[in-house]
Amino acid sequence: MTGTTTPPSSATAVIDHLMSAAFLSQQVALTDLAQHTGLLWRCICSQLNGLHLQACERCEKPRLWTKDHTPHAYGTLLEDLRAALAEWFDDRPKLRRPAAISFGVTLDYDDGPAWDTANPTAYFTDSPNGQEYPDDFAKSRVADALVDIDDFDQPQPHDTLRVVVPPPFTTGTTAAAADEPTSD
Ligand SMILES: [Zn+2]
Numbered sequence: 428m429t430g431t432t433t434p435p436s437s438a439t440a441v442i443d444h445l446m447s448a449a450f451l452s453q454q455v456a457l458t459d460l461a462q463h464t465g466l467l468w469r470c471i472c473s474q475l476n477g478l479h480l481q482a483c484e485r486c487e488k489p490r491l492w493t494k495d496h497t498p499h500a501y502g503t504l505l506e507d508l509r510a511a512l513a514e515w516f517d518d519r520p521k522l523r524r525p526a527a528i529s530f531g532v533t534l535d536y537d538d539g540p541a542w543d544t545a546n547p548t549a550y551f552t553d554s555p556n557g558q559e560y561p562d563d564f565a566k567s568r569v570a571d572a573l574v575d576i577d578d579f580d581q582p583q584p585h586d587t588l589r590v591v592v593p594p595p596f597t598t599g600t601t602a603a604a605a606d607e608p609t610s611d
Pocket of ligand 1: 470471472473474483484485486487488
């Protein structure tokens, strides 16, 4: 875990400050970048909202993809996976930061089903559907964290593991819900 943590309201305050200093054309660029990097979230109605808001300012629909979905409780192993995902996207600022990533199960290994680093699904707050994520997490800290979860509790072939990706600078103060098995 890195030491510094920043509450989501700070990101909103920084963006508000930058927006009030910016010319109109700069404001367009700033809002594009802010949602791209996960410092604002876009609702399915297209409204941009601050990270401190759990419901849309305009249509009041709840923010999507704020809960983990796991077959079992994994405790700190899930937090290790979350931190690894945060690091992955921190290191790749040109990629649009998703609200959550989910993994399926591969049967390609001799020792049984395992969480698959390939073919993950990315979820964004402006869509109720996931989309194929083009990168493979093989040989990354994400893969290591998935192996640790395999070792703790081997998945079943049709299990899904969906993990909330924290916004930048907030690792350690994640807004994710409790680590409970969930069915939604
Ligand atoms: Zn909305």
